Amino acid sequence: MLSAQERAHIAQVWDLIAGHEALFGAELLRRLFTVYPSTKVYFRHLGDQPDEVQLLNHGQRMLQAVGVAVQYVDNLRAVLSPLADLHAQVLRVDPTNFPLVIQCFQVVLASHLQDEFTVEMQASWDKFLTGMAVVLTEKYR
Amino acid sequence: MVHFTAEEKAAITGLWGKVNVEEAGGEALGRLLVVYPWTQRFFDSFGNLSSASAIMGNPKVKAHGKKVLTSFGEAIKNLDNLKGAFAKLSELHCDKLHVDPENFRLLGNVIVIILATHFSREFTPDVQAAWQKLVSGVATALAHKYH
Numbered sequence: 175m176l177s178a179q180e181r182a183h184i185a186q187v188w189d190l191i192a193g194h195e196a197l198f199g200a201e202l203l204r205r206l207f208t209v210y211p212s213t214k215v216y217f218r219h220l221g222d223q224p225d226e227v228q229l230l231n232h233g234q235r236m237l238q239a240v241g242v243a244v245q246y247v248d249n250l251r252a253v254l255s256p257l258a259d260l261h262a263q264v265l266r267v268d269p270t271n272f273p274l275v276i277q278c279f280q281v282v283l284a285s286h287l288q289d290e291f292t293v294e295m296q297a298s299w300d301k302f303l304t305g306m307a308v309v310l311t312e313k314y315r
Numbered sequence: 316m317v318h319f320t321a322e323e324k325a326a327i328t329g330l331w332g333k334v335n336v337e338e339a340g341g342e343a344l345g346r347l348l349v350v351y352p353w354t355q356r357f358f359d360s361f362g363n364l365s366s367a368s369a370i371m372g373n374p375k376v377k378a379h380g381k382k383v384l385t386s387f388g389e390a391i392k393n394l395d396n397l398k399g400a401f402a403k404l405s406e407l408h409c410d411k412l413h414v415d416p417e418n419f420r421l422l423g424n425v426i427v428i429i430l431a432t433h434f435s436r437e438f439t440p441d442v443q444a445a446w447q448k449l450v451s452g453v454a455t456a457l458a459h460k461y462h
Contacts, residue, residue, distance in 0.1 A: 208440035209447050277424050281443055284431035291432050293367050297350045 175305060176247060176298070183298035187283060188244045195241065198282060199233020200226065205278040213274060216267050243306050250309045262313040269314070272307035279303055317452040319394050319445070326445035330434060331391050339429055340384030341377035345370050346425045347418075354418055387426070390453050397456040405460035416458035423450025 176184070191198050203224070206213050220228045239257060246253040261267055283299060284291045319327070348355050349367045358364065361375040370376055386404065393400035408414045427446050431438045 205440045205443060209444040277427070277447075278443075280424075280428050281431045281438070284428045285435045285438050288432050288435055291428075293346050293349045293371060296346060296428065297367070300350050 176302065179294070180298040180301060181247060183295050184244055184247065184302050187287070187295060187299065188241065190286070191237065192241065195237035196230040196234035198286075199235070199237040200229035201233070201282050202236065202275070202278055203229045203233050205281060206275060209278060210271075210274045213271055216265065216271070240303075240306070243302075247302070250305060251312075254306065254309045258310050258313045261310045266314075267311075269307075269311045272304075272311065276300065276303045276307065317397065317448065317455070319448065322441070323445035323448060324394055326442045327391060327394070327449055330430060330437075330442065330446070331388065334430070334433070336384050336388060337377075337381045339426075339433070340380035340382070342371075342380070342429050343422060343426050344380030344383060345373070345376050346429065347422050348376065350425065351421055354421065357412070357414060357418075383422070384426070387453065390449070390456075394449070397452045398459050401453065401456035402460060405457050408457055409461040416454060416461065419454035419457045420451070423447075423454050426450055 203217075207217075207224070217224065217232070220232060224232075239254075242253055243250055251258075280296060280299060280303075283295070287295070348358065348364060348370050355364050358376070358379075361373060361379075363369045363373060364376075390397055390400055408416075408419075424447075427443065427450060430446060431443070434442075
């Protein structure tokens with residue numbers, strides 16, 4: 175599904191995120207909740223006004239999952255299977271929300287990488303994250 | 316009808332004043348065609364779209380991108396009446412161009428990403444929210460006259 179070039183772009187960007195999953199994750203969630211407030215319904219366990227610590231903790235969990243996906247990009251179905259089960263049986267996040275997370279993710283990358291977030295980077299990451307979303311919602315029915 | 320607060324208007328116009336419309340327009344349309352290749356279906360007459368670099372360097376893409384973003388600039392002058400401002404263009408996109416309105420949403424998101432690359436830290440979550448609201452409003456206005 176992903177070409178060698180696309181994998182290289184993904185790995186290159188991940189190198190910048192690795193070790194800072196909490197910070198990037200917190201920013202992702204902050205943007206998601208500010209831009210698309212309806213997404214907060216899926217995060218009620220974080221409270222009405224999630225504080226920085228909660229955003230960092232949960233953001234880290236989400237970005238760590240992305241890191242796993244980056245590492246096993248050839249085997250997403252197997253490696254994301256427990257998360258796919260979680261989303262299908264417990265979280266049941268409506269599939270239309272995944273593009274919203276992807277948009278915010280891209281904005282996080284774009285604002286940090288600026289000129290380095292080339293069109294090829296954007297194309298690779300959009301494709302990769304969309305692939306992740308497909309796997310995470312595949313067991314819904 | 317979408318309503319913008321004073322803060323949202325300020326976030327929009329404040330940033331817009333610093334945007335190079337010609338460059339950003341070409342960039343936006345180019346990225347749309349690369350990231351979502353199926354959108355190339357509307358641009359058969361544009362010549363070489365065979366690779367990312369061909370697309371980004373294509374003079375017709377740049378020219379058309381500039382045209383599209385310039386029109387976007389008109390929207391910013393009419394934030395209180397997007398539907399009215401885009402009525403004619405909506406008819407054009409439906410009756411003559413036959414463009415699926417989903418493409419307006421895709422392009423809007425690409426514009427937001429480009430702004431993020433240019434403005435970095437200044438493109439805060441609140442600023443992003445104002446801009447996503449704008450691009451969504453423009454997409455809706457452009458789809459309004461479809462029949």
